[in-house]
Amino acid sequence: MPNPREILNELKNIKYPGFSRDIVSFGMIKDIEVADAGVSVILIAPAASPEVINEIAGEIRRTVAAMPGAPAVNLQIEQAPPPHVAQTPARRPIPGVKHIIAVASGKGGVGKSTVAVNLTLAMRALGWRVGLMDADVYGPSVAMMVGAQERAGLTAERRILPLERFGIRYISMAMFIADDTPIIWRGPMVAKLESEFLFNVEWGELDCLALDLPPGTGDAQLTITQRVALDGGVIVTTPQEIALLDVKRGVAMFKEVAVPVLGVIENMSYHLCGKCGRRHEIFAHGGGQRFAQSLGVPFLGELPITRELREGGDRARPIVAVHPDHPVSDAFKAVAANVIAQLTRGARTAD
Numbered sequence: 001m002p003n004p005r006e007i008l009n010e011l012k013n014i015k016y017p018g019f020s021r022d023i024v025s026f027g028m029i030k031d032i033e034v035a036d037a038g039v040s041v042i043l044i045a046p047a048a049s050p051e052v053i054n055e056i057a058g059e060i061r062r063t064v065a066a067m068p069g070a071p072a073v074n075l076q077i078e079q080a081p082p083p084h085v086a087q088t089p090a091r092r093p094i095p096g097v098k099h100i101i102a103v104a105s106g107k108g109g110v111g112k113s114t115v116a117v118n119l120t121l122a123m124r125a126l127g128w129r130v131g132l133m134d135a136d137v138y139g140p141s142v143a144m145m146v147g148a149q150e151r152a153g154l155t156a157e158r159r160i161l162p163l164e165r166f167g168i169r170y171i172s173m174a175m176f177i178a179d180d181t182p183i184i185w186r187g188p189m190v191a192k193l194e195s196e197f198l199f200n201v202e203w204g205e206l207d208c209l210a211l212d213l214p215p216g217t218g219d220a221q222l223t224i225t226q227r228v229a230l231d232g233g234v235i236v237t238t239p240q241e242i243a244l245l246d247v248k249r250g251v252a253m254f255k256e257v258a259v260p261v262l263g264v265i266e267n268m269s270y271h272l273c274g275k276c277g278r279r280h281e282i283f284a285h286g287g288g289q290r291f292a293q294s295l296g297v298p299f300l301g302e303l304p305i306t307r308e309l310r311e312g313g314d315r316a317r318p319i320v321a322v323h324p325d326h327p328v329s330d331a332f333k334a335v336a337a338n339v340i341a342q343l344t345r346g347a348r349t350a351d
């Protein structure tokens with residue numbers, strides 16, 4: 001029968017899925033006991049998807065069972081302590097930045113980047129100093145939407161200078177990943193680099209930095225939410241049932257890492273006619289609000305589907321910046337005011 005030290009050494013060969021580090025150095029093995037009946041291992045499960053934990057558990061069982069004496073394995077999985085405890089050391093604030101929010105969506109194509117761009121512009125219109133970071137390296141569309149496709153500069157201390165567009169400071173991870181980097185490498189690179197990268201940007205004084213997360217709720221998203229001192233997450237959805245179901249996954253993701261959900265935004269909620277200026281209900285509208293209520297998270301507002309919003313994105317003329325008095329811009333400002341209210345309420349409770 002192997003001893004606990006030998007077993008621990010073997011377990012060092014198990015990498016955390018998607019990372020080059022092993023599960024032992026991540027501090028996931030709490031205890032190993034060897035008795036006549038076999039080997040007991042206590043695994044600390046961090047905030048990760050159940051599939052990841054299952055994969056690791058399977059590796060542990062196989063690894064131990066393959067050791068001399070083929071010991072029976074009794075694996076106990078313990079949940080990591082509540083993230084409030086972990087929050088302070090693991091999550092770093094960004095000096096000079098008062099609030100950090102993540103804009104997320106359970107599924108792609110719901111208009112998350114469009115909303116992130118115009119929402120930050122609306123916050124700016126309400127007097128906040130804002131920054132926007134495009135964290136989506138698979139489809140970095142924000143650069144096109146704000147017309148910022150050149151490279152960022154560096155300060156004398158080799159810190160990254162964000163670009164400035166329409167009064168918001170903007171940076172994209174994609175600026176720093178070579179175009180020929182194979183797409184499959186981008187995810188893992190980002191998961192590791194992103195949070196470090198964020199801290200190397202010379203943001204200056206900001207009231208709020210928004211991160212446009214890649215769509216979905218996978219490990220790349222989780223890594224950022226665990227490393228950056230986020231004030232909260234904003235979830236963008238559309239009224240379709242299928243998108244609404246994904247809101248649940250978004251809420252679950254933020255809950256898992258104990259980041260408050262600031263609320264849900266329903267995009268493409270109704271049609272705003274460019275000609276008559278009237279509102280047409282084209283989908284079963286209102287699902288976002290009902291859904292948010294049933295999940296116990298705030299509803300931040302609804303945004304229309306309109307041709308101008310799409311064209312503004314395609315032509316690097318975001319509607320909130322270019323037509324600040326347009327009804328769509330008003331809708332964004334209403335949502336921005338709700339986001340600001342959520343953020344400042346959070347700040348008061350923290351005091």
Ligand SMILES: Nc1ncnc2c1ncn2[C@@H]1O[C@H](COP(=O)(O)OP(=O)(O)OP(=O)(O)O)[C@@H](O)[C@H]1O
Binds near residue numbers: 114215
């Ligand atoms: N409210 C809206 N009205 C009209 N068009 C919209 C609206 N919101 C988004 N779009 C359009 O829908 C398309 C997808 O939007 P966007 O790129 O913002 O979505 P996304 O959720 O960020 O997508 P991805 O998952 O690829 O990152 C774009 O062409 C955009 O212009």
Ligand SMILES: [Mg+2]
Binds near residue numbers: 113114136141
């Ligand atoms: Mg996007």
